[in-house]
Amino acid sequence: MAKSLCKWRRGEVEANLSALASITTPPRAACSKCARVASEKGYLCRPVPLTSESTKKAQKAKKKADKKDKKGKKANKEKKKAKKRKEK
Numbered sequence: 001m002a003k004s005l006c007k008w009r010r011g012e013v014e015a016n017l018s019a020l021a022s023i024t025t026p027p028r029a030a031c032s033k034c035a036r037v038a039s040e041k042g043y044l045c046r047p048v049p050l051t052s053e054s055t056k057k058a059q060k061a062k063k064k065a066d067k068k069d070k071k072g073k074k075a076n077k078e079k080k081k082a083k084k085r086k087e088k
């Protein structure tokens, strides 16, 4: 089995970036000790599974945040329009 991601040293991370990318995507497990993520729990020293359910929840939360963001932008546009009217 490959070396645990948790035991990589600073230099190794930079030297193995492409390997790191393939190890960490898709993120299926997280290390409960040092918060690293990996596609397989074998790469972590204290792995906890990132279930598809929790991922879905995260995506839902993100969508909600996006909606809020759009509303904020719309409000800004309205403000700009109001300002223009005043200038005329």
Ligand SMILES: [Zn+2]
Pocket: 006, 031, 032, 033, 034, 035, 036, 044, 045, 046
């Ligand atoms: Zn770890």
